[in-house]
Amino acid sequence: MSHADLASQHCVPRKGKEHALDAAQINGLLAQLPGWTLTADGQAIVKDFKFANFHHTLGFINAVGFMANHEDHHPDIEAGYGHCQLLWSTHDVGGLSLNDFICAARVEALLAR
Ligand SMILES: C[C@H](O)[C@H](O)[C@H]1CNC2=NC(N)=NC(=O)C2=N1
Numbered sequence: 001m002s003h004a005d006l007a008s009q010h011c012v013p014r015k016g017k018e019h020a021l022d023a024a025q026i027n028g029l030l031a032q033l034p035g036w037t038l039t040a041d042g043q044a045i046v047k048d049f050k051f052a053n054f055h056h057t058l059g060f061i062n063a064v065g066f067m068a069n070h071e072d073h074h075p076d077i078e079a080g081y082g083h084c085q086l087l088w089s090t091h092d093v094g095g096l097s098l099n100d101f102i103c104a105a106r107v108e109a110l111l112a113r
Pocket residue numbers: 013072073074075088089090091092093
């Protein structure tokens with residue numbers, strides 16, 4: 001699945017272990033998402049984004065937040081003056097589902113120009 005295919009999809013409710021992706025699926029999807037890495041526990045994907053200042057960082061967080069509410073799928077966010085780390089994991093699955101990769105691709109699309 002290409003990055004464009006991923007970013008054009010929408011999240012749907014995914015609840016239960018049957019929606020958890022296996023390692024091969026995860027690695028295939030990560031290959032479409034430069035800069036995104038698997039956390040040590042294999043349960044989430046993360047990326048740290050850099051910005052020139054707090055205004056740009058906060059603008060990004062607001063854009064991500066709007067998208068996340070629209071998709072009803074929400075990241076963990078850690079931010080400082082010029083950076084923002086996003087972490088996606090599907091609580092309802094207890095690991096990674098396709099929703100996490102759809103949202104990561106949608107974040108990349110926010111930044112594409
Ligand atoms: C009812 C609602 O769809 C669920 O609670 C959603 C909301 N946002 C979510 N976000 C994330 N990251 N994981 C979830 O399992 C999740 N579940």
